[in-house]
Structure formats: structure tokens, C-alpha cells
Amino acid sequence: MLPATRLQTTRPVRVLGLFFTALLLQVAAAREVTPGPDLGEAIYRNGVLASGKPLVGTHRTGVRRQGADAACVNCHRRSGLGAVEGRSAIPPITARYLFRPRAAKLEDLDLPFVEGIRPDRDPYTEATIARAIRDGLNSEGAPLGDLMPRFALNDADMAALIAHLKRLDQRHVPGVSGTVLHFATIITPDADPVKRKGMLDVLEHYFKDKNAVQRETPRLRSTRVMMFKVNRIWELHVWELTGEPSTWEQQLKEKIAKEPVFAVISGLAGKTWAPVHAFCEHAAVPCLFPNVEVPVDAEQDFYSVYLSKGVLLEAQLIGSRILDPKRDKSVKTVHQVYRAGDTGGAAAAALATLLKTRGVTVVNHSLLQSAAKEDVAKSIGKTTGADALVLWLRRDDVAALGAAPSAANVYLSGLMGGLERTPLPLDWRTRTRLAYPFDLPEQRRVRVNYPLGWFKIRGIPVVDEQVQADTYLACGILSEAINHMVDTFVRDYLLERIEGMLEHRIITGYYPRLTLAAKQRFASKGGYLVRFADASSARLIADGDWVVP
Ligand code: HEC
Numbered sequence: 088m089l090p091a092t093r094l095q096t097t098r099p100v101r102v103l104g105l106f107f108t109a110l111l112l113q114v115a116a117a118r119e120v121t122p123g124p125d126l127g128e129a130i131y132r133n134g135v136l137a138s139g140k141p142l143v144g145t146h147r148t149g150v151r152r153q154g155a156d157a158a159c160v161n162c163h164r165r166s167g168l169g170a171v172e173g174r175s176a177i178p179p180i181t182a183r184y185l186f187r188p189r190a191a192k193l194e195d196l197d198l199p200f201v202e203g204i205r206p207d208r209d210p211y212t213e214a215t216i217a218r219a220i221r222d223g224l225n226s227e228g229a230p231l232g233d234l235m236p237r238f239a240l241n242d243a244d245m246a247a248l249i250a251h252l253k254r255l256d257q258r259h260v261p262g263v264s265g266t267v268l269h270f271a272t273i274i275t276p277d278a279d280p281v282k283r284k285g286m287l288d289v290l291e292h293y294f295k296d297k298n299a300v301q302r303e304t305p306r307l308r309s310t311r312v313m314m315f316k317v318n319r320i321w322e323l324h325v326w327e328l329t330g331e332p333s334t335w336e337q338q339l340k341e342k343i344a345k346e347p348v349f350a351v352i353s354g355l356a357g358k359t360w361a362p363v364h365a366f367c368e369h370a371a372v373p374c375l376f377p378n379v380e381v382p383v384d385a386e387q388d389f390y391s392v393y394l395s396k397g398v399l400l401e402a403q404l405i406g407s408r409i410l411d412p413k414r415d416k417s418v419k420t421v422h423q424v425y426r427a428g429d430t431g432g433a434a435a436a437a438l439a440t441l442l443k444t445r446g447v448t449v450v451n452h453s454l455l456q457s458a459a460k461e462d463v464a465k466s467i468g469k470t471t472g473a474d475a476l477v478l479w480l481r482r483d484d485v486a487a488l489g490a491a492p493s494a495a496n497v498y499l500s501g502l503m504g505g506l507e508r509t510p511l512p513l514d515w516r517t518r519t520r521l522a523y524p525f526d527l528p529e530q531r532r533v534r535v536n537y538p539l540g541w542f543k544i545r546g547i548p549v550v551d552e553q554v555q556a557d558t559y560l561a562c563g564i565l566s567e568a569i570n571h572m573v574d575t576f577v578r579d580y581l582l583e584r585i586e587g588m589l590e591h592r593i594i595t596g597y598y599p600r601l602t603l604a605a606k607q608r609f610a611s612k613g614g615y616l617v618r619f620a621d622a623s624s625a626r627l628i629a630d631g632d633w634v635v636p
Pocket residue numbers: 130131144157158159160161162163175176177178179180185205216219220225226230231232233234235236238248
């Protein structure tokens with residue numbers, strides 16, 4: 088394993104959009120009489136006071152911020168556990184960290200470890216917390232650092248906010264015991280069986296390996312941090328869903344009630360992941376980097392993070408090429424071919440929306456799931472008059488495409504078609520551009536050799552290299568984040584740690600670079616359009632630069 092990188096960088100970012108602010112205003116108005124639990128949260132996370140007015144934060148320098156920009160969450164984070172940003176530490180402010188007795192050294196504190204802890208000061212009281220927030224003085228009356236703004240809050244708002252700081256304390260986190268960390272992986276019933284096997288192989292070996300190392304490592308007591316690292320065993324629960332998507336969220340609720348887990352790792356979807364995404368948000372469980380072609384594009388959500396936007400990113404890549412005035416100048420009409428109900432439907436809809444807003448005419452040829460392969464070739468025949476043809480088709484359909492089309496520009500989903508193994512017929516091979524939301528094969532080789540070597544040593548057959556490399560990557564990110572957390576097992580904090588460490592990772596598998604700022608939920612943001620170098624080989628060449636649409 089590579090050495091764990093240091094955590095860093097948390098950017099103050101607005102957490103929720105206007106929609107949520109409006110929603111919270113309504114909540115605030117409705118609850119004016121008896122401050123409910125949401126009031127403190129609205130101040131903390133969204134910078135909205137009980138009156139509906141924005142929170143205002145004033146720095147000593149005179150700089151004023153208000154509303155979401157002034158909210159505590161920007162610095163102290165959603166978990167309240169703070170962060171270390173460059174050289175400035177933002178302290179944890181959940182109640183137990185504020186009320187704890189003075190300690191001469193970090194080692195003497197009986198609290199889960201976080202980086203920004205300040206051991207050597209008097210405990211706060213509710214009155215001195217209010218003073219810290221209003222006047223910027225610490226528990227001993229000394230001025231706090233300049234980064235902490237002052238907030239003029241009335242007594243009711245202050246009480247609601249302090250109540251929120253108390254609620255942020257989590258003594259018992261489901262899925263975490265003194266000896267075991269429980270994780271689940273989720274597989275939808277329509278997931279590809281080959282990918283399923285490939286993913287589970289990687290996950291099971293990763294957990295086994297991790298636990299073997301854990302058992303062998305003696306407990307190091309040299310430092311406080313090491314002492315906290317109680318060697319917990321990782322346990323994997325495989326949650327296989329059945330039946331219709333409309334029933335999945337309920338199934339997941341039942342599973343988590345029976346087998347509480349700290350987080351969901353990886354996972355595999357067929358045509359949709361939306362009910363699983365909804366479950367993760369509602370149950371407040373981190374769902375980390377599942378293998379899905381169509382993720383839910385909702386960056387105001389918190390708990391689901393994805394490696395990329397999948398076919399939706401492909402739609403953006405193709406769209407930005409079609410609309411690029413320097414390239415496909417003459418594109419006025421675009422035809423798309425896909426099977427209804429497959430992931431290409433969502434991608435085709437996203438691309439159509441993008442193109443139509445720019446005045447391009449879009450004609451969709453939607454085939455039934457049950458349509459014969461020959462019907463695909465027939466619908467290609469109906470695309471005469473298209474300046475560009477976009478195919479959202481799987482391998483079998485691609486292999487049966489038939490005669491080459493009249494359209495000058497042909498685009499195909501690399502994810503659906505099979506990337507460099509896409510079985511394009513000869514006539515189509517060199518003229519079709521594939522959307523390719525990964526680094527190019529020769530550029531990622533060194534990074535991908537790492538998991539491939541790991542698979543080989545463990546006898547894991549490579550049945551879908553990209554899915555298995557992504558699964559391995561998800562495990563590696565989880566493991567690194569859990570290391571950073573030491574013994575502070577809080578779900579929101581897990582996501583914050585991932586946000587903080589991701590961009591420093593060197594082993595990023597199929598992706599040139601991964602980052603997650605506080606409001607981002609897709610770690611890799613761009614991709615290529617590629618072509619086959621010639622009619623016979625699988626060699627790809629980039630058709631243009633890496634694009635972040
Ligand atoms: C722009 C970043 C920022 C924002 C926004 C912010 N804080 Fe702070 N806060 C800090 C920093 C930095 C410190 C540590 C200051 C120091 O170095 O003395 C701090 C310190 C504190 C402390 C004292 C902790 C201790 O251990 O002494 C409390 C309490 C606190 N903040 C509460 C809040 C609350 C509540 C909000 C929202 C209403 C908030 N802060 C908003 C950056 C911020």
C-alpha cells in the first residue's frame with residue numbers, strides 16, 4: 088500500500104441551493120412558536136435564522152458574509168468536527184469537545200481524536216459558547232483567531248444553535264462496535280452477472296486481506312493517535328435486491344434495521360440506481376463509489392458519491408463536441424438510437440435537452456427492450472438527413488449495426504459499447520467516435536497495473552477490468568479515509584475525510600485525477616472522445632484533449 092497522504096484543504100462552499108433555502112424559510116416560519124430541531128440545523132448548515140433572515144458573520148477585519156456563505160458548516164463542517172486547512176486548524180465544536188475539562192496534553196483527553204482539538208483551555212459553558220459566537224472570545228476570555236467570525240444572534244436562535252451542537256455528538260454509531268466495522272455492498276437484481284462476480288471477488292478479497300493485516304499488526308501505543316487505532320475487523324454484508332425498483336428502498340430499510348452498517352461500499356446497478364441513492368440520503372448512510380452507469384445527478388445531496396457521472400458525462404462530452412463551433416460547424420439535426428428502459432435512455436434525454444436549448448433538432452429512435460438486433464440496423468436506415476448520429480447501444484447491438492450510416496459524424500457510448508472492446512463492424516470502426524470518460528489506456532497503464540498485480544497474486548480472474556479496478560479504487564479510498572478518522576467513527580465525518588484526502592491520492596486507477604470539494608459528488612469530472620487507430624486493432628487514439636464539460 089502507498090503511504091497515506093495527509094488530509095488537507097476544505098473549501099468553504101455553499102451547501103444548499105436556493106431551493107433548500109426557500110424550503111427552510113418555510114420550515115422556519117411554520118415553527119416560529121416552538122423552536123424545533125431543524126432551527127439550529129438551519130442556522131448551522133444554511134445560515135437561515137428563525138425569523139427567515141440570513142445569518143450574518145462579521146470578521147474582525149470588517150469583512151461581512153451572510154446566509155449560506157456565513158454558515159458554520161463552511162468551516163466547522165457538517166459533522167461539527169472541524170478540519171485542518173493548510174496551517175489553520177478549525178476546531179471541533181460538537182458539545183462534548185466544547186464542554187470537556189481542561190487537559191494538559193492531547194494524550195490526556197478521553198475523546199475521539201480529531202485534528203483540530205485544542206486540549207489546553209477551560210471547558211466552555213453555554214454562556215461562554217454564546218460569548219464565543221457573539222464576541223469571538225474563548226472559554227478563558229481570550230480572543231479567538233481571526234478566521235472565526237462574530238455573529239449577532241438573539242437568545243432563541245442561540246439556544247437552537249447550541250442545541251444543534253449537542254445533537255451533533257454521536258455516542259453510538261450504527262455499524263460500529265469496539266471490534267468490528269460493518270459495511271454493506273448493494274446489488275440490484277438487473278445487474279450484469281459477470282460484473283457482479285468480478286466486483287464481489289475484489290470486495291471479498293480486499294476485506295479478507297485487510298483483516299489479515301489488521302490481525303497481524305501489533306497494537307502500537309507510542310502515540311495517542313496510534314493508541315486509538317484499535318484494530319477493528321471489517322465485515323462485509325452483501326445486500327442483493329429483488330423485484331421492482333419501487334420496492335428497493337423498503338427492502339434496504341429492512342436490511343439496515345437488521346444488519347446496521349456504517350457505510351455502503353461500491354455496489355452494482357443495472358438500469359437504475361435511483362432508489363438506492365434515495366435510501367442513502369434518507370438513511371444518512373455514506374454510499375461510496377458504486378459501479379453505476381447512470382448515477383443520480385443531485386449534487387445538493389450529501390451521502391452518495393460517485394467516481395463519475397457515467398453515461399450522463401458521456402452525453403455532456405458528445406454534446407460539447409457537437410456544439411463546438413470550431414468542430415462540427417454544420418450540425419443542425421442529431422439522431423439518437425437507444426433501447427427504451429436501458430441506461431442509454433437517460434443519456435439520450437440529457438443530450439437532447441442540452442442540444443435543443445442550442446437550437447439543434449433532435450430525433451430519437453427509441454427501440455423496445457424486446458426489439459430484435461435487426462431492428463437496430465433498420466432504425467439506423469431511418470437516420471438519413473442526420474448531421475450527427477449518436478448511439479446508446481450495447482455490445483450485441485453494436486456488433487449487428489449493418490451498413491454504415493449516411494451521417495458524417497457518429498458517436499457511441501464507450502461505457503455501453505464496451506470501451507476498447509467495442510465490437511464495431513469494419514465500416515464503422517474508424518469513423519465512429521467513442522465517448523470515453525476515463526484516462527487513455529497507455530496513460531493509465533501504470534496506475535491500473537497496481538490493481539491488476541493485486542488481482543493476479545490473489546488469483547482473481549479479470550472479467551471486467553474497469554468495474555474491478557473501480558471497485559478496488561473504492562476500497563482503497565475507504566481504507567485511507569478510515570485511517571484518517573483514527574477512532575472517530577461518524578458517518579458525515581467519513582465523507583468529509585474523503586473530500587479532504589481524495590485529491591492527494593496517487594493511485595487513481597482509470598482516472599487521471601479525483602477531487603471532491605464540499606458540494607461536488609462526482610470525483611472524476613471529464614473525459615475524452617476517442618477513435619480506433621485502425622480497422623483491426625483495439626488501439627485507441629484521442630480525438631482532442633481531455634474535456635471537462
Ligand atoms: C470562516 C470560518 C468559520 C465560520 C463560518 C465559523 N467558524 Fe467558528 N471557528 C473558526 C475558527 C478558525 C475557529 C478557531 C479560532 C482560533 O484559532 O482561535 C473557530 C472557533 C469556534 C469556537 C471556539 C472553539 C474552541 O474550542 O475554542 C466556537 C464555539 C465556534 N467557532 C462556533 C461557531 C459557530 C456556532 C459558527 C456558526 C454560527 C461558526 N463557528 C462559524 C472558523 C469559523
